[in-house]
Amino acid sequence: MTEKRKRAALAVSLVAAALALGCVAALLVDHFVTLGAEAAATTRIEALELEVGTDASVATRIEAERERVTQASLARQARGGRLAWLLLGLSSLAVATGKVWASTRPTPSPSLERLQAAAVEPTLGLVGERRPSAPLATEPDAEFVDCLVRRLGPSRETAIPLLQAIQNHFGYLPDEALQRVCETTEITPAQIAGTSSFYAQFRRSPVGRHVVRVCHGTACHVAGATRVDDELRRHFGIRPGEDTDPDRRVTLDAVACVGCCSLAPVMMVGDETAGRLTPAAARNILDETLVEP
Numbered sequence: 001m002t003e004k005r006k007r008a009a010l011a012v013s014l015v016a017a018a019l020a021l022g023c024v025a026a027l028l029v030d031h032f033v034t035l036g037a038e039a040a041a042t043t044r045i046e047a048l049e050l051e052v053g054t055d056a057s058v059a060t061r062i063e064a065e066r067e068r069v070t071q072a073s074l075a076r077q078a079r080g081g082r083l084a085w086l087l088l089g090l091s092s093l094a095v096a097t098g099k100v101w102a103s104t105r106p107t108p109s110p111s112l113e114r115l116q117a118a119a120v121e122p123t124l125g126l127v128g129e130r131r132p133s134a135p136l137a138t139e140p141d142a143e144f145v146d147c148l149v150r151r152l153g154p155s156r157e158t159a160i161p162l163l164q165a166i167q168n169h170f171g172y173l174p175d176e177a178l179q180r181v182c183e184t185t186e187i188t189p190a191q192i193a194g195t196s197s198f199y200a201q202f203r204r205s206p207v208g209r210h211v212v213r214v215c216h217g218t219a220c221h222v223a224g225a226t227r228v229d230d231e232l233r234r235h236f237g238i239r240p241g242e243d244t245d246p247d248r249r250v251t252l253d254a255v256a257c258v259g260c261c262s263l264a265p266v267m268m269v270g271d272e273t274a275g276r277l278t279p280a281a282a283r284n285i286l287d288e289t290l291v292e293p
């Protein structure tokens with residue numbers, strides 16, 4: 001519907017509602033005016049009835065007065081009926097055009113907080129974080145994306161919560177999932193590219209089965225974090241410029257201080273912290289972690 005028609009529907013609705021209110025006011029005024037007139041006529045008739053005993057001609061005036069009251073009552077009923085029908089018609093018109101106008105109003109976009117709250121559903125996992133107990137999905141799953149879109153909505157404002165939930169589910173943003181998002185929402189590939197590259201939390205490449213956060217804060221750097229990192233890269237065959245080994249067993253995540261500098265150098269495997277590392281000790285810890293079921 002065009003903007004002009006929307007405005008016309010709103011105008012008709014408002015005018016009809018105003019006229020309907022006018023009808024209600026007219027009915028009320030007519031009712032009270034008639035009541036006053038009838039009371040006055042009754043008073044006059046009662047006064048004439050007192051005179052009728054001494055003057056027979058008064059009977060004719062009483063009869064005329066009663067006839068006038070009767071005609072006034074009939075006229076009031078006729079006016080009331082017409083006003084009631086008019087009121088009904090105007091009310092219906094106001095409601096119908098009001099509904100037309102309301103149906104064309106844009107649905108308010110859900111707030112980012114609400115969208116993020118929706119994405120924190122237990123089935124989806126915590127937005128922006130990986131739950132240690134929740135295994136990552138391995139195959140891009142269109143049904144999962146469709147479920148997310150149904151839950152969060154197809155508007156452009158849902159881009160960040162959608163990407164967060166997808167990343168949480170797969171550990172990264174698979175191309176197939178992003179393509180499905182573009183097919184089923186108003187989100188464009190350009191918007192996805194911009195959002196996913198702007199926020200450091202989003203990954204475009206698969207993540208390993210274990211994410212190892214190697215601290216490169218000052219204390220750990222001085223204590224030999226680079227040597228730990230180099231050894232782990234060499235041991236797992238992680239190529240320069242990449243952070244995950246070809247078998248997707250381990251992803252090395254270089255992080256800033258994790259808050260236990262006295263144990264430097266430090267790495268975290270999931271929620272476990274390992275400190276005072278040597279390159280060999282770090283390698284052995286990860287080897288043991290990988291053989292655990």
Ligand code: FES
Pocket residue numbers: 215216217218219220221256257258259260261262264265266
């Ligand atoms: S610098 Fe590594 S834990 Fe603080």
